[in-house]
Amino acid sequence: MQPFKPVLLEAIGVPDGHSITSYKSRGGYAPLEATLAGKQPSDVIDMVKASGLRGRGGAGFPTGLKWTFLPKDHPGPIYLCVNADESEPGTFNNRLLMEDDPHQVIEGIILSSYATRATTAYIYLRYEYPKSWHRLQAAIDEAYAAGYLGKNIRGTTFSLDIYLHRGAAAYICGEETGLIESLEGKRAWPRIKPPFPAIEGLFRKPTVVNNIETMACVAQIARRGVDWFKSIGVPADPTNPRDPGSYGPKLYCLSGHVEKPGCYEAPLGITARELIDRFGGGVWKGRAAKAVIPGGISMGLMTESELDTPLDFAGPGRVGCLGLGTAAVVVIDDQTSIVDFLHNSARFFAHESCGQCTPCREGTSWSLRILERIKAGKGRLKDLDILLELGSTMGMMPGSTICGLADGAAWPMKNAIKKFRGEFEDYIKRTNPSGWMVTDPVPALQIVGAH
């Protein structure tokens, strides 16, 4: 791997790095001033499109392309919603950016609003980040005082307000239309698409929803240029015209059974093994990894032998995972029961299913009930097939749900059972010697509450 200097995380550990003075001393807000003085909104869109930036929130959709879906010559208002609901288990990169370098995020928001002609930007921030809340609000106040926000910014016709809006501990608010519904004051039930938010989003107006790290990337592209951004990462596959490539630096969150958990910046395409060994100090206690989550729990599992998979947008999919997701890498050591892991995953999704679509509400709740029973020593081999059937029938991909939460619930289930079936079978046979072969219906152990 080529030598690499962190850019997005440049302010980490810098005294007072979250202040506007520090940010400007590092070159911040100069690109915004230059943009407002001499560039059209379409120039900013072209820059972001040319950079190949793909959204950092999980889906990896090309950011510039998303912006072009907004209707042309719309009378307004157009809204920008910045997704700071970061709730995917294992993920904390946005927290670092908001706490330690909030102006980088705000400059990105201002540039993106200028590009999309948004006049109001809402940052939808999860409740669990009180420090981010205070740091962001202080930074927004500084940006108003410095004339980067408000009416007629830098003497132009461009006006922008940024408001913080606080969530209330619900994972589904990270889904872009769930976020919009929540911001409107309602239960966060995702919407059927189309219409996509770009056409009819927040308050039924054209809306762009972008992640915090995506905003920071926009600020850095404006400062360092398209060529810099494209010089990092994995180029598009020339034989596949639909591959947009994986350009730029990425924040990888490393946690679980590693010696040095943390958020590390690396070029897109670093392998899980490099990340664990070079940044994380290896698997903890000198052990080996049994499995690794490539990008938040909903992306599924890689086995030890799959750890050389590059963590770019296309890599995890090649080993049966759902995708790169949030690039949150969670290491599970060889002393951990994969049954326990899957139970933990199922509990999360049963708790966080919003309850709108029956296959997800019932599917996540029944998977948890079955896993409770398996864990309690009353499992049957047949349960594994039932779990796989649930996993293959709930979600957007099989076409049974409105949003992708159910796909995210299904993926760890499918990966765990397919890649570690032997361990599940051994566990079931060992803990239920008289009943593992039963195929008749058996009662659930307990009723699980959901939304």
Next chain:
Amino acid sequence: MTAQRTYLTDEMVARIEALAPRYPNRRALTLPALHIVNAELRHVPLGAVAEIAAILGLAPAEVQDTLTFYQFFHQEKPHGTVRAFVCRSVSCALRGGDHLLEHLCQKNGVEPYGTTADGELTIEPAECLGACDFAPCILANDDLLKNMTPETAEAELKKPRARAT
């Protein structure tokens, strides 16, 4: 005409109204209003829901519908002076999060989501707190408690803390 209110003070109403210019309609004030009331009362009783609805021009059922969805706002009685969210999601679970939760509940004589008899402490399981680099972790009011052990957590939760904002 001044409305008669039991739960919402004039100060709370003023804080809610101060946010109104940020949104094109009043329904969007629902979550901010719930947070403002909850921060003061440490719960949002049904009577307060009706008062919020009256201020926002909504049916009480609309506000109640939103409130119940999030499972964040206690309704029956206030949560403790300290509200501790103990993370149980994957990264914390791999480093003892479930054990931590069990230990704290047992030591304080409460079930998960319960409040101690003196009203000082509420212990709630939480899904990923976004601090996996410090697993296992707890959010106690506005304070993130990092790399907790059952012993350090027990001691930390006995300390007085500023109210959550």
